[in-house]
Amino acid sequence: MPVHDLDDLPSALPRKGALTGVDAGEKTLGVAFSDARWTVATPHSVLRRTKFTDDATALFRLMDERGSTALVIGLPLNMDGTEGPRCQSCRALGRNLLRLRPDLVVTFQDERLSTAAVERTLIGEADLSRGKRSQVVDRAAAAWILDAALDRLRALGGA
Numbered sequence: 001m002p003v004h005d006l007d008d009l010p011s012a013l014p015r016k017g018a019l020t021g022v023d024a025g026e027k028t029l030g031v032a033f034s035d036a037r038w039t040v041a042t043p044h045s046v047l048r049r050t051k052f053t054d055d056a057t058a059l060f061r062l063m064d065e066r067g068s069t070a071l072v073i074g075l076p077l078n079m080d081g082t083e084g085p086r087c088q089s090c091r092a093l094g095r096n097l098l099r100l101r102p103d104l105v106v107t108f109q110d111e112r113l114s115t116a117a118v119e120r121t122l123i124g125e126a127d128l129s130r131g132k133r134s135q136v137v138d139r140a141a142a143a144w145i146l147d148a149a150l151d152r153l154r155a156l157g158g159a
Helices: 006-012 052-065 085-100 114-124 130-156
Strands: 019-024 028-034 041-048 070-075 105-110
Touching: 006 105, 006 130, 019 052, 019 085, 019 130, 028 052, 028 130, 041 052, 041 130, 052 085, 070 085, 070 130, 085 105, 105 130
Parallel strands: 019 070, 070 105
Antiparallel strands: 019 028, 028 041
């Protein structure tokens, strides 16, 4: 199954099951899940990246445990909207996951400023120290990415 544009996602999915959000960094994968009705995104965990197949197995296990029907990967566009090397890496992650699980539905969500937004929230509202922030920022960024995708799906009438 190909990678889907977010605008086409509602027609590509069964209307049940959680969605998975991923903030793909060089060393970690932040993971978040939506509820089955696609109304709220909740931070879940951070996977330390090792070998791709091990990372994929761990991610698929989490998705299977939650009945996830699709994967929303954050796309770190440049501020002018262009794609750089990090975008290419995220798109490669999606393609490689599809090679292992061809029935997976994959889409991308613009994640510009997601980490900055999460950091501001964790500093301002949660009053977390730098050390504690580093433990939650990746999974919180994944939830921010997924929440933005859920907002878009609602605007399209798909959620």
